[in-house]
Amino acid sequence: MGKTVRAFGLLVVALAVGCSSAPPTNDPLVNCTLWVQDSAEYRALAHQAYNTARVQLELALEDKTWSAASEQAGEFGDLAPAIVLDVDETVLDNSYYEARLAKAGQEYESESWKGWCNEARATAVPGALALCQLAHEKGVAVFYVTNRRAELKDATRKNLAALGFPLREDVETVIPRTESSDKTARRAELCKDYRILLLIGDSATDFSGAFVKQPNSRRNDLAHEQREWWGTRWIVLPNPMYGDWELNANGGAPDLEARTAARRAALRGAP
Numbered sequence: 001m002g003k004t005v006r007a008f009g010l011l012v013v014a015l016a017v018g019c020s021s022a023p024p025t026n027d028p029l030v031n032c033t034l035w036v037q038d039s040a041e042y043r044a045l046a047h048q049a050y051n052t053a054r055v056q057l058e059l060a061l062e063d064k065t066w067s068a069a070s071e072q073a074g075e076f077g078d079l080a081p082a083i084v085l086d087v088d089e090t091v092l093d094n095s096y097y098e099a100r101l102a103k104a105g106q107e108y109e110s111e112s113w114k115g116w117c118n119e120a121r122a123t124a125v126p127g128a129l130a131l132c133q134l135a136h137e138k139g140v141a142v143f144y145v146t147n148r149r150a151e152l153k154d155a156t157r158k159n160l161a162a163l164g165f166p167l168r169e170d171v172e173t174v175i176p177r178t179e180s181s182d183k184t185a186r187r188a189e190l191c192k193d194y195r196i197l198l199l200i201g202d203s204a205t206d207f208s209g210a211f212v213k214q215p216n217s218r219r220n221d222l223a224h225e226q227r228e229w230w231g232t233r234w235i236v237l238p239n240p241m242y243g244d245w246e247l248n249a250n251g252g253a254p255d256l257e258a259r260t261a262a263r264r265a266a267l268r269g270a271p
């Protein structure tokens, strides 16, 4: 085979490969994780969320009719004040775990997740520490309601403590997942003893059970219906790396290739 023919052959192969697979820069987990780890915009949004939380915390403390929990009922004005935060991608940055998955071409698995959590090396989401410390200094209880499993509670406490997040010994303030990932019952339990000033999270389910296991169309309608609460009682952190929204986008596809195809098919090229 002459040089020209061989070069042409290689060009054909290169074009065929180029056409049959997405370019590497379109890998969604690489892009999302890099955005969290490396963009000023991610940091700006996290600070924006926690700056908003600081302002709203003051308003909420003064107004005894205020509660951020739809589970709060009865006479709650004189209950001790508390804020409720999710943990992952709300106070702890686990983008390192996502980076490991992206580099290895792997997907989330409970064993590898457990290993990462037990390292207790997550860093703090920008702004989170200052807000939690401020609340603690003001006598506001800080609860971390997470869907990490109970077996990871000690490692989670160790990680939070190492970063300086307020934790109490007299009351368990790290509340892991029970038999259900729905946080409604755990919020309702806290509402018996505390007036909830703010809910802070990265998933819609950190705010209301109404979002749990709903199709994206319903979740989006609910987000609109609750529009007065975002940035006032409910403070949202950005997390493009994973979330319940994916379950719909994946369309129940069984493997990574099929899920990627389902996501591409779900994209709208026009309004």
Ligand SMILES: [Mg+2]
Residues within 6 Å of the ligand: 086, 087, 088, 089, 090, 201, 202, 203
């Ligand atoms: Mg979270």
